[in-house]
Amino acid sequence: METKINKNNNFYIPQIEKRNKQSKRFRLYALSAVVLSLSFLAFFLIDIIKAGIPAFTQSSVKIEISIDEETANNPYGILERDMSRLVSRAWLRSFPKEIEAHPEWIGTTQTFWALLNAEADQYLKGTQSKLKENQKSKLDALLQEGLIERKFNATFFFTGDSKIPENAGFYAAIVGSVLTMLVTMSLAVPIGVMTAVYLEEFAPDNKLTQIIEININNLAAIPSILFGLLGLAIFINFFGVPRSSPLAGGMTLALMSLPIIIVSSKAALKSVPASIRQAGYALGLTKWQVTKDHVLPLAFPGVLTGSIIALAQAMGETAPLIIVGMIAFVPDPVTSLTSAATVMPAQIFTWSGMPERAYIEKTAAGIMVLLTVLISLNTIAVLLRKKFEVKW
Amino acid sequence: MNMKKSATALLAVASLWASASANDQIRIVGSSTVYPFTSYVAEELGAITNFATPVVESTGSGGGMKIFCAGVGLDTPSFTNASRAMKPKEFETCQKNGVTEITGLMVGYDGISIAQSKENPKLNLTKEQIFLALAQEVPSKDGKSLIANPYKKWSDIDASLPKREIRMIGAPSTSGTRDSFDEMVMEKASKSFPIYGGKYKKIRTDGAYIPGGENDNLIVQQLAQDKDALGYFGYSFLEENHDKIAGVTLNGVEPTAENIADGSYPVSRSMFVYMKNAHIGKIKGVSEFIELYATESMIGQRGVLRTIGLIPMPKEMLKKVQTSVKNKTLLTKEMVEAHTILPLK
Known part of the structure; x- marks a missing residue:
């Protein structure tokens, strides 16, 4: 889209060509960053798929x-x-x-x-x-x-x-992940949403709530392994929850997802316009009725998206689970919340360290399964948000 | 509101489960070196009997002892794996916490093999040469004082060695493999240099020694790419990757299963499993598990564990171990001090 610049123009700026070139270069840099990151991703995916396909x-x-x-x-x-x-x-x-x-x-x-x-x-x-x-x-x-x-x-x-490579499968890890996630979700979602509702709708704006909010934001950035140590100290050593159980793992991951759910739910609640609340009060509704019947349902898509993304993150987490003992050899699919289990990323981690060659393809295939689950979860989150989104 | 209800319901169900959970599953902790063998036997127990498959966790030898010796409660593990014999201090901790009845099983041997890329010509090193290449401080040329390690290439140490840069990829300091390497190679070789006074300090930190991850597969991959580097890891990783890497002979001895088993390869160690006898009869399958482990078809000369890299012990030795396991020989202070699990004469 370059037009010939007339240099005799009265409005001609002498530096314009240099500036145009700069702007063009900047665009090129940005584009090459995109290409670079895309090619990393493509390289990773092709490598994994090439290694993993034979395992099927x-x-x-x-x-x-x-x-x-x-x-x-x-x-x-x-x-x-x-x-x-x-x-x-x-x-x-x-x-x-x-x-x-x-x-x-x-x-x-x-x-x-x-x-x-x-x-x-x-x-x-x-x-x-x-x-x-x-x-x-x-x-x-x-x-x-x-x-x-x-x-x-x-x-x-x-x-x-x-330990016999041709007999090794992913089923026990899938079941373990599902149970662990059930525990995580049933703890983190209600507690997280209620915390957000209280902080956003009921709490007075004072020093104390500000400190709480800052700390919740900080918690979201804490390395996940620390939650593992917390889980070990509180759930396993103090409350006596069995080691390596989905209950222990799920509660630990719930601690980790809480801040993410609280932050995203708060953002969703905040985006509900004040006019909705005021209309409610004008009709004589109590605060509780306004929150329950109007604000929460309208904030629901945002809450849901935040929760699903927190779930996806927790599902791919390995570090805190090492500490609570979920990286173990558990061939039988878990049958209760208190018996030993392993989860998908833990299984991948275990296989990656095995000396036998056949485990290389198993590792890659496991990664493919986990990635498929995570990508579908994120897709669901996007679709749900699109479906329920309300434009003001 | 619905969510809250379901959460309460779930917690109630969970606590019900927790109270009802019978301890019918054996738990095993300990060394990552013994872990694959113990897991194999655990799987076998689950496959051929009606006992639940034991859960095996890899926590490292020392970490395993700590959890194992914590008490005799049914929530403590029934077995611990160790890539070395139980230390007297650990035995004391066990005694103090009520874990007084322990029976040991010797599983077999593991060799720490040093390897390089297959494309290199064969290489033979002595422990002393490895020591000189890797120690933080080495004796000076006249042997009268200790100086910071000046060697850059193997040929600097001995003119007969190749002109390759010294680069050793090994286990990180948290690993049992590193402990064994330090003890069996570095400490031992340091005794050949009187100036050291038998007090080996530490491995050099100027980049010649590269701590790899706990994952030995990564070291194998690095060796395949970096032709100059050497690396060390458990013998089974050398055996699985003969197409990429080759063993370095140590004092002229090749790292092979035979040489490790008969003790001629100088860097080999014994592996053990310790049983908490208090759990026999309280947790299903405890004595069946250790008896299955001790059978000929598992750890014998033709046993299946050989196929995943175990170096079996000689027949007579296995006989003794089997008798000891069958009689549930209790570990004594004297046995621990002698680094054995067999009764002393």
């Missing part, structure tokens, strides 16, 4: 097993030697329980799709593997005969953690 499939081999009483006693001896080196130990281990569940199998020959172990699976996925040459050629032959199939990895979504 898992190879199995078709085998025939003739079952008798002996099979149940020694499941590790049912396969030929070279085959048992390829089949997952976890699959063989659970075999006696399978037979127990199906007593009619005894004396017959059954066909199974047996889970391959991580080394074999990694070889088939084309990554480095510790298999010997003859095992590799055996796998190639099986593949040629069509006895090996790569299917959707249901194990990943329906079992808990395992």
